[in-house]
Amino acid sequence: MATPYPTPISLSKTCIGWTDIGLMGSPMASHLLSVGHSFSIYARDPSKALQLQSKGVCLINSQQDLAKISDIFFTIISGPPDVCSIILGPQGVLSSLNPGGVIVDMTRNHPALAREIFKPARKKDSWSIDAPVSSIDVGAREGRLAILAGGDIIQWLSPLFRIMGKHMYVGEAGCGQSCKIGNQIVGSANPLGLSEALTFAERAGLDLKKVLEGIRRGSAGNMIMELFGPGGFAESLVKDLGMGLDLLESEEERAVALPGASLCKQLLCGMIANGDEKLGLQGLVTVIERINDIQK
Known part of the structure; x- marks a missing residue:
């Protein structure tokens, strides 16, 4: 980690982690990569990471290992059960996230689970943002997503959100969902x-x-x-x-x-x-x- 919160996000120094690389996640991650951000990914299906790997992205073996080196960890996965496992599970992201690290969950998730993630994150001096998106895959490819952000430090994350679309702060943890x-x-x-x-x-x-x-x-x-x-x-x-x-x-x-x-x-x-x-x-x-x- 080089620029954990509240150190300003740096194009060359901020380490971004991302999972998963699917219909929405891949183009969203590609936009961040295209402007020069340092980037690593974890993919449950490594074959989906091949395109990003060809652009120089590093594939990490586990979400735990990725969390250890990430200032900001983005997740956009299939739903609440996977969010619970990947973020809150014994081998999950939160268990390895460093102080000052930030989880940005862009999955369609349950508001109560977003709040459940936020509380232990703050206890270890980390942060959790729920930021689901409103659009279809075309919006992800064209960088025109509407990002509905709940939680703190939204302004700090705004340089990254602006690359993927337009964001709006809608309230405390869970409000984005x-x-x-x-x-x-x-x-x-x-x-x-x-x-x-x-x-x-x-x-x-x-x-x-x-x-x-x-x-x-x-x-x-x-x-x-x-x-x-x-x-x-x-x-x-x-x-x-x-x-x-x-x-x-x-x-x-x-x-x-x-x-x-x-x-x-x-x-x-x-x-x-x-x-x-x-x-x-x-x-x-x-x-x-x-x-x-x-x-x-």
Whole structure:
């Protein structure tokens, strides 16, 4: 380690660690590498690291070893069980992170788990930030992610966040994940309304292209319409909405009635039951069509 917090981040001296290297993680890491940051990675599947290795990135054998040499350790993995194991497990990142070291978890995670990571990190004079992203893989490739950051020292991390997209401080530890869940609730409800509108228009014998253009020009038009195509998988979105609905059962959270999110989750489960788990939000229209006995 050369520049742990609060030493300012240095292009040549700050040591960045990263796991995992997948659909989102690889382009995000590549942006940091492209501006000259010192970089090492841990990959559970080493074959996914080959492209970054060809650019000079060092592959480390374990997350523990990587944490020992990292000023800042980024994680973007599959969900809460992996986050718990990789960060909090006996062989996890936190067990080896040095004082002043910073964990930045960009995974879709549960707010309570983000707070659970933050507390032991502070006890050992380290830091933990929950910073999930709002966008699809195109946003990661083009450096246009919306980064929803919860926790302290966000300003210190801003030089790195700006390379990957635009960041916003949304509150204390766990708030980034809560904001992400809110984003997913809105992001799921809009395509559901659009799916029903298109099904209604089709039954009415309308030209669907003209219907879409009419909606786009009116007050119902929004960015979700432009993303009405491949995006987050249905199986991932079910987990995201499930985390919001699970808050109703948590002693740490106030009960919130989320009937729309519950309905969206059930319809996404219908997609999965129909074998469409790898479709994005645009696949909701297939469920609405089946309910209305529209065969395609």
